[in-house]
Amino acid sequence: MSESVAWIAVDWGTSNLRGWTIDAGGNVLASRSSPKGMGKLIREEFPAALAELLSGVDLTTPTDVLVCGMAGARQGWLEAPYLEAPTDLRDLLGGAVRPDSGSDKLKVSILPGVCQKQGADNVMRGEETQLLGLASTLPGYSGLVCMPGTHSKWALLDGTKIEHFTTAMTGEMFEILSTHSVLRHSLGGDLDTPERAEGFRGRRRGRSRAPCRPPRPIVPRPRQCPCLGPPACLVRRLSIGPAHRHRNISQSPPDR
Numbered sequence: 001m002s003e004s005v006a007w008i009a010v011d012w013g014t015s016n017l018r019g020w021t022i023d024a025g026g027n028v029l030a031s032r033s034s035p036k037g038m039g040k041l042i043r044e045e046f047p048a049a050l051a052e053l054l055s056g057v058d059l060t061t062p063t064d065v066l067v068c069g070m071a072g073a074r075q076g077w078l079e080a081p082y083l084e085a086p087t088d089l090r091d092l093l094g095g096a097v098r099p100d101s102g103s104d105k106l107k108v109s110i111l112p113g114v115c116q117k118q119g120a121d122n123v124m125r126g127e128e129t130q131l132l133g134l135a136s137t138l139p140g141y142s143g144l145v146c147m148p149g150t151h152s153k154w155a156l157l158d159g160t161k162i163e164h165f166t167t168a169m170t171g172e173m174f175e176i177l178s179t180h181s182v183l184r185h186s187l188g189g190d191l192d193t194p195e196r197a198e199g200f201r202g203r204r205r206g207r208s209r210a211p212c213r214p215p216r217p218i219v220p221r222p223r224q225c226p227c228l229g230p231p232a233c234l235v236r237r238l239s240i241g242p243a244h245r246h247r248n249i250s251q252s253p254p255d256r
Contacts, residue, residue, distance in 0.1 A: 004023045004024070004029065005021045005022070005023065005029065005057065005058075005059065005063060006022055006023050006024040006063075007022050007063060007064040007065070007066065008020065008021055008022065008054065008057075008063060008064070008065045008066070008106075009022055009065075009066055010050070010053075010065060010066065010067040010068070010069075010071075011067075011068055011069050011126060011129075012037070012038055012067055012068070012069040012070055012071035012076070012077075013037050013038065013069050013070055013126065014037050014038050014039045014070050015035070015037040015039060015040075016033060016034065016035055016036075016037045017033065017034040017035075017036050017037055017049060017050075017053055018031065018032070018033045018034075019031065019032050019033075019053050019054060021057065032053055032054075034049065034052065034053050036049040036052070036053075037070070038069070038070035038071060038073060038075070038076045038077075039070075043076075043077060043078075046071065046076070046077035046099070047099075047100070047101055047102035047103075048102075050065070050101065050106065050108070051101075051102070051103065051106075054106070059105040059106075061105075062104060062105055062106070062107050063105060063106060063107065064107050064109065065101070065106050065107060065108045065109070066093075066096075066109055066111060067108060067109065067110045067111065068110075068111045068125070068126050068128075068129035069125055069126035069129075070125055070126070071110050072097065072110040072111065072112060072113060072125060073113075073125060076110075077099050077110060078097050078098075078099040078110055079097070080095065080096060080097045080110045080111060080112040080113070081095065081112055082112055082113050082114055082115035082123065083095055083112050083113075083114050083115070083128075084114070084115055084116070084117060085114050085115065085116045085118075085162050085163070085164065085165065086161060086162060086163045086164070087114060087161065087162060088160055088161045089114075089128055089131060089132040089135065089160045089161070089162060090132070090160050092111045092112060092128065092129065092132060093109070093111065095111070095112040096109040096110055096111050096112065097109070097110050097112075098110070111128075111129060112128075113125035113126070113128055114128045114162060114165070116164065116165060118164075119164065120166065122165060122166060122167055124153055124165065124167075127147050127153045127155070128162065130147060131145060131147075131155060131157055131162060132160060134157070135157065135159060135160045139159075140159060141157065141159070142157065142158045142159065143156070143157065144156060144157075145157050148170070148171065149171050150169075150171040150172050150175075151167050151168070151169055151170075151171065151172060152167070152168045152169075152170045152171060153165055153166075153167055153168075154166050154167075154168065
């Protein structure tokens with residue numbers, strides 16, 4: 001992971017940490033991964049986790065390290081304030097923050113995520129960098145992009161500009177239903193089948209430049225709880241017994 005390294009790309013997720021060395025032509029030379037995601041570290045441990053990931057990389061001069069994802073969250077290494085959608089993703093680098101890496105060979109920049117305040121509040125960290133990569137791979141693309149995951153993102157992309165996006169808790173809901181509900185008995189077996197791949201190919205064939213909107217979420221996000229309170233209020237609503245289901249708890253002061 002050391003030959004002709006021009007810069008280093010890092011995706012710092014909640015659970016895992018991944019890094020790639022890139023040459024001057026934009027080619028990936030090598031990659032590494034670590035289980036030291038943001039959720040397992042305190043702020044002072046981030047420099048050591050990065051140094052461990054890049055151990056053995058021979059860097060003779062100071063090298064740029066571009067980090068996307070949860071390292072820029074409030075509880076991460078150093079908060080990188082969100083860009084607000086609609087926004088041009090080419091402005092990501094301009095919104096980067098630069099923490100002390102503890103090494104004179106690593107010039108770390110943490111890219112910001114994107115927030116949305118018009119329509120429905122939403123946030124992303126990491127996916128915006130993937131969208132910029134897509135815009136570079138498919139210049140001029142304008143349409144809907146789906147990024148499957150635990151919390152899937154649906155985004156309207158116009159070139160390098162993200163117009164609107166939404167989050168669907170598809171992956172998390174599937175995990176819950178397939179492991180903790182009565183449906184788990186009928187959701188066994190191999191999920192990586194030819195039918196699954198064909199489904200994605202069909203979606204690509206049906207891609208259109210016609211105006212489109214992200215789908216509505218299957219379930220409301222906790223912040224959209226009908227009682228207009230914080231997530232804890234949703235738990236309270238769901239835990240009300242049968243004899244009290246008629247009660248409109250939105251009339252009670254929300255938990256703060």
